[in-house]
Each structure stands twice: as C-alpha cells, then as structure tokens.
Amino acid sequence: MTSPIITVTLNPAIDLTVTLDDLTPGKVHRARAAQSNVGGKGINVAGCIADWGIPVLATGVLGRGNDATFTDFFKDKGIQDRFVRTAGDTRTNIKIADVVTGTTTDINLPGLTFDDETYDMVLDVLRREVVEGALVVLAGSLPLGQPASVWARLTADLCLLRCRVVLDTSGAPLAASLAAPRESLPFAVKPNRLELEAWAGRPLTEVVDIVAAARSIQALGIELVVVSRGEQGAIFLRGNTALSARLPVVNALSTVGAGDAMVAGIASSLADNLGLEALARRAVAFATAKLGRIGPHLPSPDDVRQLARRVDVAVLAS
Numbered sequence: 001m002t003s004p005i006i007t008v009t010l011n012p013a014i015d016l017t018v019t020l021d022d023l024t025p026g027k028v029h030r031a032r033a034a035q036s037n038v039g040g041k042g043i044n045v046a047g048c049i050a051d052w053g054i055p056v057l058a059t060g061v062l063g064r065g066n067d068a069t070f071t072d073f074f075k076d077k078g079i080q081d082r083f084v085r086t087a088g089d090t091r092t093n094i095k096i097a098d099v100v101t102g103t104t105t106d107i108n109l110p111g112l113t114f115d116d117e118t119y120d121m122v123l124d125v126l127r128r129e130v131v132e133g134a135l136v137v138l139a140g141s142l143p144l145g146q147p148a149s150v151w152a153r154l155t156a157d158l159c160l161l162r163c164r165v166v167l168d169t170s171g172a173p174l175a176a177s178l179a180a181p182r183e184s185l186p187f188a189v190k191p192n193r194l195e196l197e198a199w200a201g202r203p204l205t206e207v208v209d210i211v212a213a214a215r216s217i218q219a220l221g222i223e224l225v226v227v228s229r230g231e232q233g234a235i236f237l238r239g240n241t242a243l244s245a246r247l248p249v250v251n252a253l254s255t256v257g258a259g260d261a262m263v264a265g266i267a268s269s270l271a272d273n274l275g276l277e278a279l280a281r282r283a284v285a286f287a288t289a290k291l292g293r294i295g296p297h298l299p300s301p302d303d304v305r306q307l308a309r310r311v312d313v314a315v316l317a318s
Contacts, residue, residue, distance in 0.1 A: 005267050007137040009060035011111045012040030017095040017294050037295030038073045041140035044257045047296030048264035050077040059125045063112050065089040084121045088112050095256050104255050114143035132162040137267050139168040148172035156184035168263045170195040188224035211242050236280045242316040245280035247288045261290035281308040
C-alpha cells in the first residue's frame with residue numbers, strides 16, 4: 001500500500017458558515033443558510049487529498065468534548081484518524097459568506113490548551129507513522145499562547161526522520177521556520193502574497209517583485225516555493241524555473257479553504273512525482289474546484305482533471 005500523506009493540525013476548528021445575500025455591518029440579517037463543517041488547515045488539506053483518492057492520515061489535537069463531528073468526517077472520507085484527544089472542546093470559527101460580493105468574513109475563536117506534553121504526544125504519533133521520504137503537511141495557526149517556533153521545532157524533528165515537510169503558515173511561525181538551519185527547513189512552503197510581503201518586509205505589487213522575494217526563500221534551501229495570489233492564480237518556483245498559473249475567475253460559493261485545497265494539490269503532486277508545470281496545473285485546479293464547495297470537499301477527480309487542462313501556465317523571467 002502507498003504510504004499516506006500525513007497532515008498535522010494543531011489548532012483545528014468547527015467552521016460554521018453562514019450565507020447571506022449582502023453583509024452590512026451593524027444591520028440585522030436573515031441568513032440564506034448555515035452549515036457546519038470540520039475545519040483547520042491541515043484537516044481541510046486532508047479532506048481534499050482524500051477526495052482525490054490518495055491515502056491520507058491526519059493528526060494533531062482535538063477536544064474530547066465535541067470530537068464526534070471530526071470522527072464522522074474522517075470515517076466518511078476514509079481518512080486515517082490519529083488525532084490526540086485532550087480535555088475541552090475544539091473551537092468554533094464563524095464564516096460569513098456574502099453572496100453578492102463573493103467574499104467571506106472570518107471570526108476565529110480561541111483554541112485548546114496546548115503544552116509540551118501535548119506536543120510530545122503528537123510527535124510520538126508521527127514517529128510511529130512516518131517512513132523515510134514521507135510527505136507531511138504542517139498547516140495553519142498555532143494554539144493560543146504557543147511560541148512562534150512550534151512549527152519550526154516540529155519541522156526539525158521531522159527532518160531528523162527524513163520526511164519532506166510542506167509548510168503552510170504565516171507571520172511569526174513562518175518567519176521562525178524559514179530562519180531554521182538549512183538541515184531543518186521545510187521542503188516546500190506556500191505563503192500567499194500578503195504573507196510573503198510580511199516576511200519580506202516590503203510591498204510586492206508586481207510579479208517580478210513576488211518572484212524575487214520567493215527566490216530569496218528558495219535561496220535559504222527550500223526546494224519548492226508557491227505563492228498564491230487569489231483570483232490571479234499562483235506563482236511556482238523550483239530549481240531555475242518560475243511559472244505563473246491561473247484559471248478564469250469563477251462565481252465562488254465560498255473562498256474558505258481554497259488555499260488549503262491548493263496545498264492538497266501540491267502535496268498530491270509531490271506524492272505523484274509530477275514536474276513543476278503539472279504540479280502547478282493540479283494545484284490551481286484544486287483551488288478553483290474548491291471555490292464551488294462549502295467545507296473541505298472537491299468535485300470528482302475527472303472534474304478536477306478537466307480544470308487542470310484549462311489552466312493557463314506561463315514561464316516567468318527569473
């Protein structure tokens with residue numbers, strides 16, 4: 001059996017998505033619909049990978065008080081559940097989807113208590129499950145009160161186990177991970193443009209500026225750098241090659257999780273040993289396909305493959 005892709009979510013959530021016709025602050029609204037889904041970036045990634053048909057194992061930390069929603073999700077998707085359970089409830093995040101503007105407003109609540117003992121339990125799970133060369137996706141924010149170095153610490157531990165780490169985080173945790181010694185760096189990172197600007201410390205308004213900042217990350221020793229750009233698609237760098245890839249704008253039901261779907265496309269492409277162009281096509285197709293779904297779901301693999309064939313890919317000057 002193929003070794004599963006592993007995803008790690010240290011700050012998961014239940015996402016309550018409320019759909020409105022037009023969000024106006026300070027006004028009373030009548031919702032079109034409300035839907036609860038499991039959330040947390042690593043869980044979203046796992047859901048999309050499972051829909052694509054690649055084995056996936058998910059771990060991290062869940063509260064015992066309300067883990068049934070997650071347990072049911074993992075069972076329905078065929079995801080191997082290796083989450084550590086701790087006292088308390090997993091947090092709820094509120095997503096307000098505005099049908100008129102196509103935008104989503106997020107209200108994220110605090111998460112579970114996380115300490116060194118909990119970290120060690122998660123690491124023990126990973127030590128049992130990983131094999132040499134395993135793909136491990138570390139994704140999302142860190143639990144409340146945790147130092148920014150947690151993802152960097154876990155990446156270093158996984159590098160000692162000879163894993164390939166795909167990191168999707170932002171702010172201080174991203175900066176800490178990129179400041180690690182070369183032998184403890186992630187294999188791939190996927191900041192969005194604003195997250196890359198925050199790391200670079202300057203505006204990145206032009207494609208050439210984005211490529212230059214991404215090259216700076218690559219020069220640290222990162223094999224693959226992907227910068228997502230919303231409706232403008234994404235920029236992909238590996239080796240000496242830089243590509244831009246995008247699909248035409250679609251009428252998005254929800255933008256929540258599109259970046260996570262892109263990470264799922266990246267990880268599944270790495271698992272399949274795809275070249276950079278094929279990886280870019282799949283990653284953008286995953287993200288675009290996700291826009292039509294609420295929750296961590298993709299349409300059929302055939303539908304995603306059709307989108308991938310339509311992706312506009314261009315070589316960028318480096």
